[in-house]
Amino acid sequence: MSRGHAVKVLHHRAIAPRREPISRLRGRLSQVRQNLRSGGLSTAVRWMPIDDRVVMTTVDEFQPKSLPSADVTIATYWTTAQVLPDLRPDHGAPVHLIQSYETWAGPEDTVHDVLRLPVPKIAVSRHLVDVLTDLGVSQDSITHVPNGLDLDLFRVRTDPAGRAPVIALLAHPSPVKGLDTAVDVLNRVRSAFPTVAAVAFGTQARAAELPDWVDYVRSPTPEVLVDDIYNRGSVFLCTSRHEGWGFPATEAMACGSVLVSTRNGGVDDFARDGESALLADVDDPAALADAVLRVLRDDALRARLREGGLAAVAALDWSESTDRLENALLTAAGLGTSPC
Structure with a gap:
């Protein structure tokens, strides 16, 4: 306009x-x-x-x-x-x-x-x-x-190095989004890392399969999404079986979260395994959980991937x-x- x-x-x-x-x-x-x-x-x-x-x-x-x-x-x-x-x-x-x-x-x-x-x-x-x-x-x-x-909106507002171990994710009921895989990953990570927390968001009512320990925000405003979800998370988990692009992944990366994602096609434009994200095959919850745990446990790896992610999305003008x-x-x- x-x-x-x-x-x-x-x-x-x-x-x-x-x-x-x-x-x-x-x-x-x-x-x-x-x-x-x-x-x-x-x-x-x-x-x-x-x-x-x-x-x-x-x-x-x-x-x-x-x-x-x-x-x-x-x-x-x-x-x-x-x-x-x-x-x-x-x-x-x-x-x-x-x-x-x-x-x-x-x-x-x-x-x-x-x-x-x-x-x-x-x-x-x-x-x-x-x-x-x-x-x-x-x-x-x-x-x-x-x-x-919109990098004026999606940006780092809280120091990523000081964030608690929190996994953020989109929880959508469509099978293509892989919520079943995400729940499996969350449970595996929680079993190995009991102090981890998680916050999910979506446009529909809370999915029954989400573990009780996962916070859920329905239809967050852009400000809530940025401040209370993306800037709270140290890891953003994407378990989609296919993506055309993947806006939540890029938005979270721009806010300082480290992306752990499936190789779903859409992330190829901005996610490089070991450089700006950690990637695993579709429907492989064990590999995804291992990637999340690596990021949570290794401060140097987390910092390197975070900086790589910020550099990757900075080009999305x-x-x-x-x-x-x-x-x-x-x-x-x-x-x-x-x-x-």
Whole structure:
């Protein structure tokens, strides 16, 4: 918005089953109240600030008839990308922003077909660029735009060297996030290191499988996430089976936590085993627990990995990433490129 572009974000309206008319009605009334507020749906998004000038609204279905006119129409998920070939001329240039290899969310053949659609693609990681090229997508249609961080927000606020042994992690119920592996790792580490603590966060209610000794914060604000989770942790644990990128990992690293992660693809852009993180194979809780214990027990190793992590994420410049995204969209729309 600050660069002079008008932005409208469309969300799919979840319709309650017919057997739950009261819940559906309540949902509709809640949506009306949200749309009447200043900023519309942006007031419902608590995990990141939304510019008041961004128009956020809902549609019952993602079909051309439901979409507004634009210079560029961007799909951010495989189900919404299916409509891109059918856009009208007044919808502008179609662009598929690919943030994950979403076979975990749909039939693999169908997801592959969507990824192969003849529309310009923006991939947020080198790993996703490789996924696309392996599927036969022409490199000429792919633009790599790595994610950036707001390093004014995600930064060291407490001395990492003085932090207690605390493991921070995202606890998400989706199988792709590997919560079952994370719980196994936590229990193994706790057995070998009884004074260790842990703090997990997520957008949903506390998962029943989380051990009682693990603190849980639901839907933390950015400030709480930075101050009470990332800057509390000495280790950030990521057990995902696949990631397109991995924002929590980079955010935690920027706050001085040492990353211990699976080799999930998405971390490849910023995590180098033994340099900026410790990595283990997917679904290997013994190796992940061993890595966590090494970091907790070895002050020199922890300090070296922490500094390596800070250096790695320092290169993830928010403004540079925005420049590259803007240029990719202007190019797709045939409007030239930004002078930035």
